[in-house]
Amino acid sequence: MPDEELVLREITGALEELGKGTVPVTMETSLLHDLSLDSVTALDFVMQLETRLDIIIPMDGMAEIETIGDLVGVLTRGTGKAD
Amino acid sequence: MLAKLRALRSELAMVSAAGRNPFGVTFDSILSATEAILDGKRVLLLGTNNYLGLTFDQDCIDSAVTATMAHGTGTTGSRIANGTYGGHAALEQRLARFLGRRHAMVFTTGYQANLGTLSALAGRGDHLLLDADSHASIYDGAKLGNAQVTRFRHNDPDDLRRRLRLLADQPGEKLIVLEGIYSMLGDTAPLREMVEVKREASAWLLVDEAHSLGVLGAHGRGLAEADGVEADVDFVVGTFSKSLGAIGGFCAFDLDDFGALRVAARAYMFTASLPPSIVASVIQAIEAMEAQPQLRDSLRRNGQHLHAGLAAAGFVLGAMPSPIVSLPMPDRETAIRFWNQLLDAGVYTNLALGPATPGGRPLLRMSVSAALTPEQIDTAIAVITRTGQLLGLATAGLAAAE
Ligand SMILES: Cc1ncc(COP(=O)(O)O)c(C=O)c1O
Numbered sequence: 045m046p047d048e049e050l051v052l053r054e055i056t057g058a059l060e061e062l063g064k065g066t067v068p069v070t071m072e073t074s075l076l077h078d079l080s081l082d083s084v085t086a087l088d089f090v091m092q093l094e095t096r097l098d099i100i101i102p103m104d105g106m107a108e109i110e111t112i113g114d115l116v117g118v119l120t121r122g123t124g125k126a127d
Numbered sequence: 128m129l130a131k132l133r134a135l136r137s138e139l140a141m142v143s144a145a146g147r148n149p150f151g152v153t154f155d156s157i158l159s160a161t162e163a164i165l166d167g168k169r170v171l172l173l174g175t176n177n178y179l180g181l182t183f184d185q186d187c188i189d190s191a192v193t194a195t196m197a198h199g200t201g202t203t204g205s206r207i208a209n210g211t212y213g214g215h216a217a218l219e220q221r222l223a224r225f226l227g228r229r230h231a232m233v234f235t236t237g238y239q240a241n242l243g244t245l246s247a248l249a250g251r252g253d254h255l256l257l258d259a260d261s262h263a264s265i266y267d268g269a270k271l272g273n274a275q276v277t278r279f280r281h282n283d284p285d286d287l288r289r290r291l292r293l294l295a296d297q298p299g300e301k302l303i304v305l306e307g308i309y310s311m312l313g314d315t316a317p318l319r320e321m322v323e324v325k326r327e328a329s330a331w332l333l334v335d336e337a338h339s340l341g342v343l344g345a346h347g348r349g350l351a352e353a354d355g356v357e358a359d360v361d362f363v364v365g366t367f368s369k370s371l372g373a374i375g376g377f378c379a380f381d382l383d384d385f386g387a388l389r390v391a392a393r394a395y396m397f398t399a400s401l402p403p404s405i406v407a408s409v410i411q412a413i414e415a416m417e418a419q420p421q422l423r424d425s426l427r428r429n430g431q432h433l434h435a436g437l438a439a440a441g442f443v444l445g446a447m448p449s450p451i452v453s454l455p456m457p458d459r460e461t462a463i464r465f466w467n468q469l470l471d472a473g474v475y476t477n478l479a480l481g482p483a484t485p486g487g488r489p490l491l492r493m494s495v496s497a498a499l500t501p502e503q504i505d506t507a508i509a510v511i512t513r514t515g516q517l518l519g520l521a522t523a524g525l526a527a528a529e
Pocket residue numbers: 236237238239241262264306310335337338366367368374375376
């Protein structure tokens with residue numbers, strides 16, 4: 045399982061890749077309202093993070109992701125190498 | 128509840144503001160596989176999925192009429208509760224023979240075939256691995272079951288391999304789900320490489336050939352036939368609503384044990400079975416598909432013709448030539464305007480807006496039919512190019528015209 049610091053770093057990196065690096069990101073940042081990631085782009089964003097962190101996240105856990113904090117929570121519980 | 132629908136309603140109003148409601152087009156009448164009347168005007172149909180043009184095939188129509196006279200208009204119930212008609216069993220045998228499979232199971236729609244098959248095959252503790260661009264019926268089938276669902280990058284065998292490796296220690300079986308031709312862009316799955324991954328992981332493989340049945344392969348059995356990997360595909364899902372010109376879905380397989388799907392797949396058990404007319408026309412359409420391989424050649428030529436014409440006009444195209452030709456649009460407004468103007472000019476296409484499109488990006492989607500003539504396609508290319516130029520989308524065409 046990846047730790048929170050690593051996860052946050054990768055989230056920032058992935059956002060930069062998406063051209064959304066200018067938005068300051070906190071645990072409360074909303075994927076939809078602050079980052080304009082709708083349900084589909086959010087799913088693709090999670091997929092990108094799964095690749096970066098070499099983990100996988102079951103899809104049924106994704107519906108609950110609204111904020112960066114939720115995302116960090118889900119990603120740190122992901123199945124990965126460090127398990 | 129209301130708030131959600133109100134939000135959707137205002138979005139729909141926005142989408143419709145530029146002209147028509149793209150999700151509510153109502154044809155006055157359908158003239159043939161390639162033409163219809165809309166608002167009193169003749170339009171060319173370039174968005175039907177009517178790949179082989181069989182909707183007006185005289186033999187299919189005759190069989191449907193004869194079956195209705197002999198067996199009535201409907202079955203009024205499900206196969207499980209209200210009985211199977213001879214036609215259902217005959218269709219399943221005919222389809223299994225066509226596909227070279229031991230068993231075929233017929234559903235009332237292709238949507239239900241995925242819903243029933245996926246939810247019944249992969250249970251609690253099992254894993255479903257879905258391509259990111261999967262059709263809604265695949266996502267919904269996955270939701271209906273209890274398996275853990277993992278999404279992998281579209282058409283990326285390495286990403287699938289990586290995910291299967293991460294899941295390797297977990298108990299439960301793995302079922303990989305792919306499509307022969309992806310409906311939005313018309314791209315095909317890299318099936319041979321996917322099969323390699325499937326073998327390495329000892330997973331099962333299901334291929335939805337909804338858009339590739341009757342389209343790909345020397346006999347029209349789909350991408351698995353074209354790529355020579357049918358033995359590695361455990362389940363073939365498909366629909367009768369596209370190349371076969373009717374409605375209905377199926378799942379075909381070889382292992383006898385899966386026959387128990389008939390008492391496990393809820394979308395098979397708890398819905399009425401196909402009416403005699405449809406069953407008869409589909410059997411006849413399978414005959415036509417087998418007897419007329421030239422339909423497949425015309426279809427391929429037509430897809431190439433449209434693709435080449437639009438590429439020459441400077442359009443950015445979504446994928447390699449196939450019966451589906453999609454133009455990625457820069458934004459929603461342009462997509463809506465383009466679609467409306469094409470319809471005004473007599474060409475009906477499909478407007479595909481997110482979230483049902485790859486990456487949620489808007490698309491102008493077209494599909495060709497074997498029944499289109501080269502002249503009809505030339506007309507379509509001219510209209511699309513002219514309209515696209517006005518919207519700044521067909522750059523080469525503009526240069527050539529100057
Ligand atoms: C890949 C795929 N699977 C299944 C379906 C559903 O088929 P049907 O229209 O027969 O319900 C479609 C088409 O709508 C499709 O594109």
